[in-house]
Amino acid sequence: MSRRPLAALAAGATLTLVLSPALAEAATAAPHVVKYPGKAAPAPKATTFRAVSPRTTNGLTAAITATSSGARSFSYSATASTDTASTITSYTFDFGDGSNTVTNTTGTTSYEYTRAGTYTATVTVKDAAGTTDTATTSVTTTGSDYTPYGPARLLDTRNGTGEGGTPAKIASDTAVKLKIAGNGSIPAGVTAVTVNITPTNEASGGNIIAYADGATRPTTSNVNFGTGQTVAALATVQVGADGYIDLYNDSPGTIDLIADASGYYTHTSASGYTPITTARILDTRNGTGEGGTPAKIASDGTLTLTIEGADGGLLPSTGVTAVALNLTATTETNNGNIIAYPDNTTRPTTSNVNFSANTNIANYAIVPVGADGKIDLYNESYGTTNLIADVSGYFTATGTSSFVPVTPTRSLDTRTIVKGTVYADTAAQDPYLTLSSNNATAYAITATVTNTTGGGDLIIYPAGTSLPSTSNLNWNTGDTVANSFNAIPGPTGIYAYNQSNGTTDVIIDEYGYYTAN
Template structure:
């Protein structure tokens, strides 16, 4: 039996739907916008302090339009290094009120990354980055942006969540033989013509990358096959950690594969496919005011005050609440952008998000160990009833869910 989160708590009263036309996506060559460990990208060589907010210029940099009106949102990969305390980051349009939501949750000493889709200030083309506790170095890489200008931009199509790579059993590997990715090695993975992705018109793919059984702390970089590997990272992890991160990997014309590079040691790699961007017809992205739709630590947000138990799906109503419109003759919501955070899990486990009313796939969205505080961004397909299910595999865990946008056609 599934638990249901919908119009349950006072905080979940229906809100006005987001207004304005949706925006299409433009992938860019991944580039580093900020590295506080050096005085290079971003111009800051100091860690982000406790309670501090950093203003990051994005408009006009590394393939992004200089006119802020052409930047609805920017897609960033945000990595923290050497944090001195357990904390979280919140990213939001510079000059606006900081929301109560989070984009990256972490513990002291951890190196971890999350993708974030962040609205950009229309006044000056900047985003704000806030750190709650302690100090931390910060890396910010750009992957693309959403724009109201349709020319040359791409729309989004969902696919049934599919595991297209698992080096533990040989899935997706050229010879089908199980083998981890070695130090300095690059693994090609076919994405066009796989799991519902067409063979033409694809401009980027949406994947959840997971590392498992790593022998050293390292990072993965995912990029188009046949191109120069960028100096950015897609997933950072410690030795022995099972870690995951959402990535949007560009796919230039006449490219059917992506490459996944591993920096140090050896690690198994899992890649789950959730959708793709296309030059053809698809859904456009509409940001909403970031809202906390569920916090199982308190009954005031989402109406559930008990941790998720094992293998009991939690139903999240998406359409008709928190700025997302109800489906109508003119609007069909196909996917939603959620930030999932686990708190105080009792066992090593993983979460899977999938359309309500469909079978649970074998994919995962967030992997964690016992007692870990960790988060990940999810672009989840919405079921025919406008809902998404989230299920925890082992033990129990509290869950926090923030919503920041949706895709509609």
Template sequence: MDPSTAEASGAEVFSSPADRTVRSTAPTAESRAAAAADSQGLTVKLDSWGTSAHGMLVYSTFSGTGPLGVTITWGDGTTEAVTTAEASEPLVSNHTYAEVGEYTITVTVTDPTTNTQAVNKVTVETLGSDFTPHAPLRLLDTRNGTGQEKGKVPANWGTSVKITGNSTIPDNATAVVLNLTVTNTTDSGHIIAWGTGHPRPGTSSINYAAGETVPNLVIVPVGRDGRVNLDNVGWGSVDLVADVSGYFTPTASSGYKALSPTRFVDTREGQGAAKGQLTGQGSLGVQIAGVKGIPKGATAVSLNVTVTNPREAGHLTVHPSGQAAPTASNLNFTSGQTVANSVIVPVGPDGRIIIRNGAWQPADVIIDVNGYYTPDSNAAYVPNWWGPNRMVDTRKTGSPLAARDYMHLLDAPNVEAYVLNTTVTNTTGSGFLSVAPDPNTREQYENGTATPPARPVSSNLNWTAGKTVANLVQAPPAEGGMVAFWNQGWDATDLIIDNFGSYNRD
């Protein structure tokens, strides 16, 4: 791959042209004379781009005569020495950094014939970004004028929310974790979240109908102007709320560690909490760090939170222990509704998180943990270069996901977890979707030796007849790279899967 091909694929190419070359000659008169005879002069042009979360490629092109001696200093204390046979041939070199970040690559070229030395440098940034948790904070609320002028977002119109420079979010934030909520809806539609300067995706982040209040978690790239766009694609105006719970930067912080979905709390059964519904206006503390494989040094946790059997409308707020409940909410519900939402929340200093029931009446709460963030993990987030892409839409294939059945998907090496938005639609009954690792390999499916994986007990989203429901899923693959998507209902349903990126280990 050359620089033009890399740019066409969407990769950011870092370049230092040949005219930035600094040349020097050996101190002897003979060497100076030989160097002067070289009419072209020895130069080096550098182009570099990321190849993985921590991987970097440098594409060096030279003028002068060969063979040439080349030394590459990668900026992390690592040096590589090579010899090129011909100066006319580009040199392609790859390196993997231990940590994400910004590095300066120095390429030093020596022509032994003239004893001329040429040096050029290029500053690069890894594709991968690490996560920094942020206490839940409301950045946008069109109902009261937080983050923008008060007023609903009109039909087929958009607004934006400032991310960088807001609270403690730095200017080099590459992506942000937002809990988006659409409310006061008067018609059906969907919301698209996307970063300014990135292609507007053809995917959706939230689907809504008239009269609904719907939340969903998004991990969305931050535009070069530090903003995220929120487009209302529908026939009626809506109010939008955006709460931040963390951000990603190309600075060493916390990487992601995936877990097979693990149930931590189920108040219906007394698992992880006293048996019985969480009281209205009450709070439930949950020990996260040091429990079920999550280390004490975990900085944040990735959850799927489900509320069921609520006795009236309300909302749940999830926040770190040691602080008062913020105004931000994580999921909204109506009386009798079962609804789930993904949550990424910082872990408090005592290793706990708090779930607060904002309703005045009790509700049952279920918490499934699917991963955590820790400085000990090198799995960094890499959004898709080309933007979110729709991987599955059974409406177009005419083959909805059958009742009590699953589909397998994805097959990539060195992936800790995929960041997906899953949506069910054209539902004819009640059910729930479970996303879990699939121990089979693609080869086993192709040769007919695959066996159905164990049916998961955790849920990622819940639905009732006639509803279109979406939820973000941080899906861990099995060792072979596969993920299973289970329809746990008794009726077929259409499934849509949008891929936003992944946490990569190299």
């Protein structure tokens, strides 16, 4: 074929190309199709067109900013939008959750999302010439929803679970780093986790401090223990940006440590929390929750407790995903523990309450609820036990509150207050919790009694309300005991009532709060 260049055409001239017979036939022939045996031919690739706003000609530029005003609330502003060629006449806000748009002339609006999550909000700005321009911003709610999990054992230093398979006690003044995000089916982006923490085989007395990995270790505490004591306490722990939490052994000796997860919080839509006035829904001593017939739980026996519709129907009849309970074992005839888990599921190898014979010991638990609306309470011991369950809240897809974790903070310590010791049948007031959030419906706290001069129990309840007949933690003379609780505040905080025949100091640590959606 000749490769001589074509001569330049004169202005207005026409170039005519004549195809050879072979080329002409090829040009009109059907296209060649490649067939793939057993599969459809691949679809042609789509072409994507990017729309470009003609800002250089119309002068209209949209802008939007978002400011968090609550756990799921944002204030939006498009007042920074400009128009050099005309006058802006309207702003239309689309909040990115499928709700109705809002159009106004002020360029500002507020919106509260019904569920936790990340959303893309869009403003469409229109001017007098009919020109429009859009701007977007991404927002993530502060509040987190709850997803029940397991229960499942994430850490057991006795056998190497959570430590790469190598058993190793935690040394004095040392923290173990525990993976949460990506552990099992717990996803990335988890903001907090509920774990039941159990120290055992201690060489000395002390306490455990749980906190987000990468953060400064706080001066709070979650579990207090004596030498050789096996004791458990639930902790709601903020998770570090790397997906880990730290569990610090604040004692002069080594310890073994167990951590069982029962749920986690994320910014994605899941279950919200509804706090309720604490109510007793199980007491085997008098038949409450057992159809009125008192009956201890037998050795290796299981009690099935109905959650949905409980408390005279105050709990919903359907849709409860988890329940917040204070479990108290009493009048035990042998040592053992209680395992709480969803009904009609395989009993896990976790534990919730560890007890010795003839003790009164309580531990808070957030228990996943079975599909039938029930939970199982298993007595893992060689003896019988009575069991009490006080409900303080529940989780559902329509729950009224979401959780906001905070840096662990000690809000009350009567040891540091002149004449702060709490006398028998007297309440200590903690007004400082109200500083965290004006919209708090409940606070995730750990209450600790120490310097106890008589046995008794502590009752946490809203300031300014009547004393309930339930209790939160039990102790004997000289004990230092901690227990967690989702506490409903009154107008001036919470009360911690010393129901004993002696004095005690009271410590309250805050780990987060629930805020109304």
